[in-house]
Amino acid sequence: MIGIYEKALPKNISWRERLELAKKLNFDFVEISIDETDDRLSRLDWSKEERRVVRDAIFDTGVKIHSMALSGHRRFPLGSLDSSKREKALEMMEKAIDLAYDLGVRSIQLAGYDVYYEKKSVTTRDLFIENLQKCVEMAEDKGVLLSIEIMDDPFINSLSSFSKIKDQISSPYFQAYPDLGNLSAWPKNDVGYELEKYISNITQVHIKDTLAVTDEYPGKFKEVPFGDGCVDFLGCFKTLKRLNYNGSFVIEMWSEISDAPEKEIKDAQGFIYPFMREAGYVVK
Structure with missing residues (x-):
């Protein structure tokens, strides 16, 4: 299945309109965003009726909300030295799992x-793992997967660094969500080997382009036009296909306030899909 990130689609439309547009563009699903803004965090407190409206749109259009990008923990991190922020992070996680359960979301990307905004230390790492374990226990109770994204941040910027956290939390409900752009941007990563070594932990894959990190440049991890960055898309797709990866892909874009988001998405599909087909994936 191939999905589209919510922030690629126009922002000020209803969920029914958003799912209808995704269907028009031949996507199987939309990845909902719960970011650090008050507007999107408020979705965690949707009423039963608000959730019912979204569920009805899902059933009527046939387009699922298959995954959730929960980036709100940037603002309220699980590893914060501020106990009130950690408490808020756990509360957000519980609400996100409940929302996912109600909407039929299979996987929450953490x-x-x-x-993010604080200084990292051994203590912040330990607090993160301690509270992540609590989050995984919540997820297990509802049968929802928690998948850590490989990030634009040194803390978890490879599947190898994810595995160090995975070693502390032995649960089938805790897995990895690699972003091909983020994985490729860090020069230390042997991307093909990373995918090979940890294929059994991969639940979903983000597709985007990035500019690589160098000694003189911090890299660019968002809004890099497809084809302008460092990602070897054909190589990544061929590797995943050889490994029999048949999970979901999500095209990650930020065209929600663009003058022509639909065109930008079609252009992205026109760039990505030939590589996927050449690698052996069937694309609509």
Whole structure:
């Protein structure tokens, strides 16, 4: 299945309109965003009726909300030294799992940061793992997968670094969500080997382009036009296909406030899909 990130689609439309547009563009599903803004965090408190409206749109259009990008923990990190922020992070997680359960979301993508706006330390790492274990226990109770994204941050910027956290939390409900762009941007990563070594942990894959990190440049991890970055898309798709990866892909874009988001998405499909087909994937 191939999905589209919510932030690629126009922002100020209803969920029914968003799912209808995704269907028009031949996507199987939409990945909902729960980011650090008050507007999107408020979705965690949707009423039963608000959830019912979204569920009805899902059933009527046939387009699922298959995954959730929960990046709100940037603002309220699980590893924060501030106990009130950690409590808020756990509350957000519980609400996100409940929302996912109600909407039929299969997988929640967690941002792989111990902290984002604070200074990192052994303590923030330990607090992150301690609270992540609590999150996984919540998820297990509802049968929802938690998948850590490979990030634009040194804390978890490879599947190998994810595995160090996975070693502490032995649960089938805790897995990895690699972003091909983020994985490729860090020069230390042997991308093909990373995919091979940890294929059994991969639940979903983000597709985007990035500019690589160098000694003189911090890299660019968002809004890099497809084809302008460092990602070897054909190589990544061929590797995943050889490994019999048949899970979902999500095209990650930020065209929600663009003058022509539909065109930008079609252009992205026109760039990505030939590589996927050449690698052996069937694309609509």
